[in-house]
Amino acid sequence: MISPTRCSLTVPTRIFSLAANGSSRDPNPPSEKAFVTADVTSFDAIVIGSGISGGWAAKELCDKGLKTLVLERGRDVAHIKDYPTANLNPWELPHRGAMSRQQLKENPLISKAAGYGEDTAHFFIKDQDHPYVQEKPFDWIRGYQVGGKSLTWGRACQRWSKYEFTAPERQGYGMNWPIGYDDVAPWYSHVEKFIGVCGNRDGLAAMPDGEYLPPFDFNCVEKHLSEKVRAHYGNRYIVQGRWAHLSQPKEIHLQQGRGTCQARNLCMRGCPYGGYFSSNASTLPWAAKTGNLTIRPDSVVHSIIYDEAKGKATGVRVIDAHTHAVTEYHSRTIFVNASALNTNLILLNSTSRRFPNGLGNDTGLLGRYVCHHNYRAAANGKIAGFEDQYFYGRNPTECILANFRNLGKQDTDFVGGYTTFTGAYRERPEPADRVGGAYKDALAQPGPWGIYMYMQGETIPKQTNHVRLHSTMKDQWGIPLLVTSVHYDDNDEKMIRDWLAEAKQMLEVAGCHAVETRDNHQAPGLDIHEMGGARMGSDPKTSMLNEWNQLHACKNVFVTDGACMTSTGNQSPSILYMALTARAVNHAADEMAKQNL
Amino acid sequence: MNRREAVKTTTAFLGGVLLTSNGLLVACARDTSNASGKILTVDDQSLIEEIADTLLPTTPASPGAKAAGAGAAINLLLTDCYEPDVQERVVNGLTEFRRTCDKRTGSSFASLPKNDREELLREIDLQAQKAGDAHYFGLVRELALRAYFSSEIGKTKALRFVLVPGKWVGCVPLSPGQPAWG
Ligand SMILES: Cc1cc2nc3c(=O)[nH]c(=O)nc-3n(C[C@H](O)[C@H](O)[C@H](O)COP(=O)(O)OP(=O)(O)OC[C@H]3O[C@@H](n4cnc5c(N)ncnc54)[C@H](O)[C@@H]3O)c2cc1C
Numbered sequence: 001m002i003s004p005t006r007c008s009l010t011v012p013t014r015i016f017s018l019a020a021n022g023s024s025r026d027p028n029p030p031s032e033k034a035f036v037t038a039d040v041t042s043f044d045a046i047v048i049g050s051g052i053s054g055g056w057a058a059k060e061l062c063d064k065g066l067k068t069l070v071l072e073r074g075r076d077v078a079h080i081k082d083y084p085t086a087n088l089n090p091w092e093l094p095h096r097g098a099m100s101r102q103q104l105k106e107n108p109l110i111s112k113a114a115g116y117g118e119d120t121a122h123f124f125i126k127d128q129d130h131p132y133v134q135e136k137p138f139d140w141i142r143g144y145q146v147g148g149k150s151l152t153w154g155r156a157c158q159r160w161s162k163y164e165f166t167a168p169e170r171q172g173y174g175m176n177w178p179i180g181y182d183d184v185a186p187w188y189s190h191v192e193k194f195i196g197v198c199g200n201r202d203g204l205a206a207m208p209d210g211e212y213l214p215p216f217d218f219n220c221v222e223k224h225l226s227e228k229v230r231a232h233y234g235n236r237y238i239v240q241g242r243w244a245h246l247s248q249p250k251e252i253h254l255q256q257g258r259g260t261c262q263a264r265n266l267c268m269r270g271c272p273y274g275g276y277f278s279s280n281a282s283t284l285p286w287a288a289k290t291g292n293l294t295i296r297p298d299s300v301v302h303s304i305i306y307d308e309a310k311g312k313a314t315g316v317r318v319i320d321a322h323t324h325a326v327t328e329y330h331s332r333t334i335f336v337n338a339s340a341l342n343t344n345l346i347l348l349n350s351t352s353r354r355f356p357n358g359l360g361n362d363t364g365l366l367g368r369y370v371c372h373h374n375y376r377a378a379a380n381g382k383i384a385g386f387e388d389q390y391f392y393g394r395n396p397t398e399c400i401l402a403n404f405r406n407l408g409k410q411d412t413d414f415v416g417g418y419t420t421f422t423g424a425y426r427e428r429p430e431p432a433d434r435v436g437g438a439y440k441d442a443l444a445q446p447g448p449w450g451i452y453m454y455m456q457g458e459t460i461p462k463q464t465n466h467v468r469l470h471s472t473m474k475d476q477w478g479i480p481l482l483v484t485s486v487h488y489d490d491n492d493e494k495m496i497r498d499w500l501a502e503a504k505q506m507l508e509v510a511g512c513h514a515v516e517t518r519d520n521h522q523a524p525g526l527d528i529h530e531m532g533g534a535r536m537g538s539d540p541k542t543s544m545l546n547e548w549n550q551l552h553a554c555k556n557v558f559v560t561d562g563a564c565m566t567s568t569g570n571q572s573p574s575i576l577y578m579a580l581t582a583r584a585v586n587h588a589a590d591e592m593a594k595q596n597l
Numbered sequence: 598m599n600r601r602e603a604v605k606t607t608t609a610f611l612g613g614v615l616l617t618s619n620g621l622l623v624a625c626a627r628d629t630s631n632a633s634g635k636i637l638t639v640d641d642q643s644l645i646e647e648i649a650d651t652l653l654p655t656t657p658a659s660p661g662a663k664a665a666g667a668g669a670a671i672n673l674l675l676t677d678c679y680e681p682d683v684q685e686r687v688v689n690g691l692t693e694f695r696r697t698c699d700k701r702t703g704s705s706f707a708s709l710p711k712n713d714r715e716e717l718l719r720e721i722d723l724q725a726q727k728a729g730d731a732h733y734f735g736l737v738r739e740l741a742l743r744a745y746f747s748s749e750i751g752k753t754k755a756l757r758f759v760l761v762p763g764k765w766v767g768c769v770p771l772s773p774g775q776p777a778w779g
Contacts, residue, residue: 090779091747091749095677101677216767217766217767217768220767262763387771389770390771390775391769393759395765428777434722435715435718436652436715437655437661439652439653440653443742445774446776
């Protein structure tokens with residue numbers, strides 16, 4: 001339990017200094033489930049979740065001078081200090097990077113996540129701690145800690161094109177967004193400048209240019225691939241990665257205490273140089289420096305409190321992760337940034353007389369239209385030549401083949417588009433004589449070049465794809481378990497078939513042999529781009545959120561993580577969450593100043 | 598997703614870790630192994646290290662598998678990271694290896710001169726290639742390569758691992774004989 005003195009409004013001079021006195025270490029926790037409502041638990045704004053979107057909400061709110069409380073269910077992770085594997089050589093890891101059989105057996109689900117390994121597992125949950133119910137197979141990948149998945153994300157940062165905002169209605173597979181590219185463009189810029197995104201200004205309609213730091217070079221085979229594909233198709237562009245890396249930091253990044261990316265490509269361990277964007281390296285310390293931030297790790301948000309008399313939300317109910325003591329915090333405005341599905345869970349669990357089916361859920365739409373990205377298809381091939389060309393360092397980015405399907409107009413038997421990530425690498429040689437000194441020395445030479453590709457496809461938001469609360473099963477904090485009911489459809493299958501055929505052809509156009517393609521049949525969710533459930537829209541009858549990410553029916557609650565997505569587009573989504581968050585905070589601050597909130 | 602995963606699925610060989618394994622990185626419900634202690638006996642560990650060192654011996658370019666401590670690393674990886682059925686195939690395989698060696702040469706593998714050791718391994722490797730995945734020798738090779746190329750010696754003396762490259766340069770000429778990045 002948090003005693004009022006501990007939870008004072010005194011600003012922590014160093015980030016997380018408050019957390020150091022965290023409730024879990026309180027020697028005399030009052031009886032469980034006791035509600036304590038003290039004035040000192042009041043803030044201008046509460047942010048639920050400290051990941052990519054929550055970190056942005058915190059930074060923007062604090063920059064506006066608003067006293068902000070960030071509630072994070074996981075443990076504290078301080079930049080650099082809490083990156084235990086960041087500076088280890090591969091041979092210094094107990095199993096050289098591999099997970100033990102035991103750990104894999106205990107974590108059959110989370111261990112499927114890309115990049116999960118001995119060096120990164122501590123930034124992912126353990127399966128047994130956080131159960132949910134898969135009505136249909138769904139791999140829900142989570143990282144519960146200060147920083148959330150911003151520590152482990154892949155850092156791809158493309159902008160949505162104007163087509164993606166309008167395609168669902170134009171091509172008849174969904175509802176229009178209440179906003180368009182032009183509404184978001186300045187906020188993309190705002191975010192890109194602060195987090196630092198490298199990339200080339202390629203002038204592509206499918207993937208608008210942003211405020212970029214210098215790109216990471218192609219290697220010679222990637223350059224060849226890009227040229228061949230461009231020459232053959234005319235309108236297929238393989239460009240340098242647009243990635244949240246400081247290829248050349250600017251003043252604003254130095255002010256954050258971040259430095260140049262060292263091309264280690266060990267990002268998912270946490271970067272001691274602050275070379276890539278994470279909440280821990282960037283937004284949270286920045287917010288703390290304003291003096292307006294209080295952050296409480298180990299604080300599981302149970303629900304949002306709705307005050308019928310006032311007709312608005314007045315705060316949140318928090319369960320201490322360790323003692324299970326319950327506390328209420330109050331604020332004028334609330335940002336829900338617990339990551340898409342947890343945001344759905346919190347809203348569904350926020351019941352009141354006014355909202356018996358979840359906060360703002362007058363229509364029964366909450367939890368519906370959950371969608372994801374289609375990551376099922378991949379391809380690779382070998383390519384002869386270029387043996388005398390090599391590279392130096394480890395490129396933390398990948399090349400991007402911008403979407404060329406259904407762009408502006410429909411040109412296939414499926415709807416939606418796909419982005420493709422690709423890159424070239426050198427394989428290990430396969431010497432004919434497989435024994436002895438010459439063999440060993442040959443293995444230590446760079447082998448032939450190979451090229452890989454994998455897809456990131458748009459999926460159709462459907463009412464039937466949904467999440468809901470389980471009627472009886474609860475987690476260890478007494479919160480109902482989430483039920484996931486999300487699956488692929490015929491459109492996804494068609495898109496996969498198309499992608500596989502196109503990828504094979506493009507690899508052959510580039511001169512590859514031994515081209516292999518495959519459908520990994522992975523469950524939805526493993527893309528880690530789950531979205532929707534509280535979609536934005538102009539009409540309260542068909543959507544949960546308005547054009548400013550406010551709940552139509554409860555305007556002082558903002559949802560700016562993936563839950564707000566009206567459709568999935570085909571770009572990596574997180575930078576859009578960040579841009580929408582900054583845009584929504586700006587609106588919230590204006591409305592608060594006008595006393596409208 | 599990220600490239601690490603994409604490349605894993607292509608069974609490519611990146612960052613010095615062999616990713617073509619049969620039993621590796623696969624979660625399975627069975628676990629009959631002893632919780633404490635290692636799968637390979639002291640004898641088996643030194644035999645598999647001899648085999649590894651014959652596959653990957655010291656050369657003017659770099660120290661070999663024995664110098665890299667491959668035996669202990671193989672035992673640790675096999676014990677902690679591989680499925681019991683794979684462990685069993687390796688243990689039984691080493692018994693079969695001893696028998697084969699004794700039948701062909703009348704002496705223990707370790708006491709054979711280098712050429713005879715290499716010849717025996719080539720012979721067994723040919724059989725293994727014909728037999729396919731079921732043969733133990735593929736696993737022994739995999740373990741040897743994995744242990745060696747993930748060791749400090751393998752990564753820095755054979756390959757060239759640089760923890761902090763400092764920069765990325767996309768295209769540079771490869772000088773003749775230049776080792777691969779670790
Ligand atoms: C391996 C990997 C690669 C990825 N690659 C990319 C990529 O290249 N590009 C891209 O755009 N995206 C990528 N993503 C996805 C990206 O990480 C997410 O889109 C992003 O982190 C979402 O931000 P968020 O703020 O919504 O959620 P998160 O970053 O997950 O943060 C949510 C936070 O809320 C906390 N929380 C949850 N429930 C509660 C509760 N009840 N009470 C209090 N706190 C709570 C969580 O502990 C967490 O800290 C990748 C993800 C992974 C794991």
